[in-house]
Amino acid sequence: xxxxxxxxxxxxxxxxxxxxxxxxxxxxxxxxxxxxxxxxxxxxxxxxxxxxxxxxxxxxxxxxxxxxxxxxxxxxxxxxxxxxxxxxxxxxxxxxxxxxxxxxxxxxxxxxxxxxxxxxxxxxxxxxxxxxxxxxxxxxxxxxxxxxxxxxxxxxxxxxxxxxxxxxxxxxxxxxxxxxxxxxxxxxxxxxxxxxxxxx
Amino acid sequence: xxxxxxxxxxxxxxxxxxxxxxxxxxxxxxxxxxxxxxxxxxxxxxxxxxxxxxxxxxxxxxxxxxxxxxxxxxxxxxxxxxxxxxxxxxxxxxxxxxxxxxxxxxxxxxxxxxxxxxxxxxxxxxxxxxxxxxxxxxxxxxxxxxxxxxxxxxxxxxxxxxxxxxxxxxxxxxxxxxxxxxxxxxxxxxxxxxxxxxxx
Numbered sequence: 001x002x003x004x005x006x007x008x009x010x011x012x013x014x015x016x017x018x019x020x021x022x023x024x025x026x027x028x029x030x031x032x033x034x035x036x037x038x039x040x041x042x043x044x045x046x047x048x049x050x051x052x053x054x055x056x057x058x059x060x061x062x063x064x065x066x067x068x069x070x071x072x073x074x075x076x077x078x079x080x081x082x083x084x085x086x087x088x089x090x091x092x093x094x095x096x097x098x099x100x101x102x103x104x105x106x107x108x109x110x111x112x113x114x115x116x117x118x119x120x121x122x123x124x125x126x127x128x129x130x131x132x133x134x135x136x137x138x139x140x141x142x143x144x145x146x147x148x149x150x151x152x153x154x155x156x157x158x159x160x161x162x163x164x165x166x167x168x169x170x171x172x173x174x175x176x177x178x179x180x181x182x183x184x185x186x187x188x189x190x191x192x193x194x195x196x197x198x199x200x
Numbered sequence: 201x202x203x204x205x206x207x208x209x210x211x212x213x214x215x216x217x218x219x220x221x222x223x224x225x226x227x228x229x230x231x232x233x234x235x236x237x238x239x240x241x242x243x244x245x246x247x248x249x250x251x252x253x254x255x256x257x258x259x260x261x262x263x264x265x266x267x268x269x270x271x272x273x274x275x276x277x278x279x280x281x282x283x284x285x286x287x288x289x290x291x292x293x294x295x296x297x298x299x300x301x302x303x304x305x306x307x308x309x310x311x312x313x314x315x316x317x318x319x320x321x322x323x324x325x326x327x328x329x330x331x332x333x334x335x336x337x338x339x340x341x342x343x344x345x346x347x348x349x350x351x352x353x354x355x356x357x358x359x360x361x362x363x364x365x366x367x368x369x370x371x372x373x374x375x376x377x378x379x380x381x382x383x384x385x386x387x388x389x390x391x392x393x394x395x396x397x398x399x400x
Contacts, residue, residue, distance in 0.1 A: 004297040005290070006267040008255045012248040018241070019233055032291065033219055035252055035265065041218070042253045046246040048212040052235055053242045055208045065235065067206040090205070091232065097204040
């Protein structure tokens with residue numbers, strides 16, 4: 001379809017199609033939106049893309065994405081220093097921050113152990129986590145990797161690695177998510193919920 | 201969610217959320233894709249956005265979008281001059297070109313008559329269509345506006361406007377689309393299909 005447009009449009013559609021989950025149809029729709037939008041709006045988008053590539057780096061302490069190093073969370077003296085929440089990626093930091101329940105600091109692994117995909121401990125920010133635990137006065141490490149096989153494996157690996165040190169390693173509770181109905185949850189979720197049942 | 205990221209990311213997510221059909225979640229996913237993608241790829245996307253805004257204009261003959269005026273179709277001497285297909289937008293040109301069945305030229309209205317939205321004949325490229333018919337040796341005008349109320353109204357309006365001139369005004373056939381099953385088509389489509397039934 002895009003072959004019938006002028007070159008700059010075809011090029012833009014091709015670039016937009018590279019996004020995960022964006023097919024040629026959606027890319028065409030987005031390209032036409034850019035074409036119709038005010039000039040300043042389109043240039044502002046282009047500049048934001050450039051700004052992200054030029055200004056975003058990883059925090060040298062926790063490896064969260066940031067434009068200022070250390071990141072806002074690591075710089076915040078009100079955040080507890082003795083509790084670290086370990087997550088797979090920067091988006092997980094945002095998800096946990098959104099709850100407003102966690103007052104400690106983070107450590108972003110940038111992935112999970114996955115031998116199938118050739119991801120080993122050296123590909124993740126695990127060494128630096130151990131260093132933070134050894135160097136600092138860390139009392140608890142919450143391993144908030146995703147409740148999947150790789151996330152579980154990574155959590156167990158980290159727990160074993162931190163065993164020699166005087167630190168509690170915990171994992172987020174597993175069970176039924178809020179909302180929804182029992183009949184739609186899978187057996188694994190219901191098993192975990194049974195296993196972790198609590199007296200009310 | 202995006203409030204917990206560094207400013208350049210928040211800004212990019214905000215810009216991406218402006219796209220029709222792109223919510224904050226998808227915008228976040230796209231922003232992270234840009235963040236992770238190679239620098240050249242991201243800069244190339246930014247440049248494509250700028251190029252589209254700076255190089256794309258409307259063809260002075262048919263009002264299709266183009267980077268060279270007149271557009272490739274209007275410049276093509278192999279295309280028939282005496283048949284014009286009238287469409288609502290540039291994407292419709294691409295849809296018809298894709299069939300490879302149409303060898304004439306186009307006229308892009310850039311909208312349809314819609315009193316509800318305050319769109320009247322002066323807001324569309326209708327005057328210039330009449331001028332093309334009057335000036336040129338046009339034998340047929342196919343009004344390929346969408347098979348909706350506004351598209352039908354626009355088609356009737358154009359047909360009436362061109363009545364004084366020696367030109368045949370036609371409309372795309374209506375009926376069942378290819379594929380699918382009868383039980384899933386709406387009554388209006390089935391009515392049109394019955395009305396337009398043909399001897400086999």
